[in-house]
Amino acid sequence: MGGSGGGFSGYGTVSAKAQLLASEAGTQSSQREIEINEFLEELLKDFNSRDVDAIQTHLQEIEKVLGREIDGLDAILFGGSISKRTFIEGTSDVDALVFLDSAKYKSVTPKELQEDFCKLLQKRFPHTEINKGELAVTIKFSDYEVQLLPALRENGKIRIADREERGWSSPINVSAFTSKLTKINKVNGNKVVPVIKLAKSLFNRLPQQYQLSGYHVEALAVDAFTAYNGRYTLYDMTKHFLNYSTKRVLSPMNDVTGQSGVIDSYLGARNSFDRQHLSHYIKDIAGRFSGSDAVSVTKELFG
Numbered sequence: 001m002g003g004s005g006g007g008f009s010g011y012g013t014v015s016a017k018a019q020l021l022a023s024e025a026g027t028q029s030s031q032r033e034i035e036i037n038e039f040l041e042e043l044l045k046d047f048n049s050r051d052v053d054a055i056q057t058h059l060q061e062i063e064k065v066l067g068r069e070i071d072g073l074d075a076i077l078f079g080g081s082i083s084k085r086t087f088i089e090g091t092s093d094v095d096a097l098v099f100l101d102s103a104k105y106k107s108v109t110p111k112e113l114q115e116d117f118c119k120l121l122q123k124r125f126p127h128t129e130i131n132k133g134e135l136a137v138t139i140k141f142s143d144y145e146v147q148l149l150p151a152l153r154e155n156g157k158i159r160i161a162d163r164e165e166r167g168w169s170s171p172i173n174v175s176a177f178t179s180k181l182t183k184i185n186k187v188n189g190n191k192v193v194p195v196i197k198l199a200k201s202l203f204n205r206l207p208q209q210y211q212l213s214g215y216h217v218e219a220l221a222v223d224a225f226t227a228y229n230g231r232y233t234l235y236d237m238t239k240h241f242l243n244y245s246t247k248r249v250l251s252p253m254n255d256v257t258g259q260s261g262v263i264d265s266y267l268g269a270r271n272s273f274d275r276q277h278l279s280h281y282i283k284d285i286a287g288r289f290s291g292s293d294a295v296s297v298t299k300e301l302f303g
Helices: 014-021 031-047 052-069 110-124 174-187 192-203 214-225 234-248 273-291 295-301
Strands: 073-078 094-100 129-132 137-140 145-154 157-159
Touching: 031 192, 031 234, 031 295, 052 073, 052 094, 052 110, 052 145, 094 110, 110 129, 110 137, 110 145, 174 192, 174 214, 192 214, 192 234, 192 273, 214 234, 234 273, 273 295
Parallel strands: 094 145
Antiparallel strands: 073 094, 129 137, 137 145, 145 157
16 A cells, blocks of 8 residues: 555645745744655655555465465455554554454354464464464564454444453444544645654654554544644644644543544553653653754654
């Protein structure tokens, strides 16, 4: 896929630079902002050059292995950040949904299917590390790490493993959030998806115990840009997102897909110790991103 969300190119043109120089209030952007925007654009080009074909090759081979032995395997499709085009190598997992015939496998537990996946894949990839987790089977290839989640389709929704009940989850409306993200991205100059990618790269610098899930970052972005009225530049929008997140992470976020009550339950209750510390760390990143006159500081943040 490797898409950008449709619209962060063009800052190198004369008209785009002229537009950047004049804000809606009529003030001038600094030379520093222009340079930062150009740097962020180049960074995104690098992010988007990832070899999705290589991942697809892995999935095709996995589908052959599982399809030969598992009757009723419908398809293996990208999920998570790749399907939403917000993937950043090194900060996002490669999630793949293994869709099975609901009529045949509704009474089979996800754990049993994961056991079958592991046995079959270990025969095909004997020298590759394969682990079974709570929700997925993880295959650590030399280039990418792929997570396989058993899934069932049901009336336009899906079921995956339920972490607590040990069976299938309630129907999840995966399209609900994706549609919302697509809409917010479009009304904000197709810049929200690129900003999510930049934010994921920055948040990768957070301490391990405060690493945010990809879905959490995406949900924060949807919240942050629902009523955004600033300039549509990568610098302005990333700055806004970081400042917004500093406060928003202090409160739990509801999960619109129905997969769980809240997206960020791992951070505890409102204003918990973990939430306050996370807010502090993000505030530090936000300050370094927007507070220095040196473009080199911005580059160091993404280094």
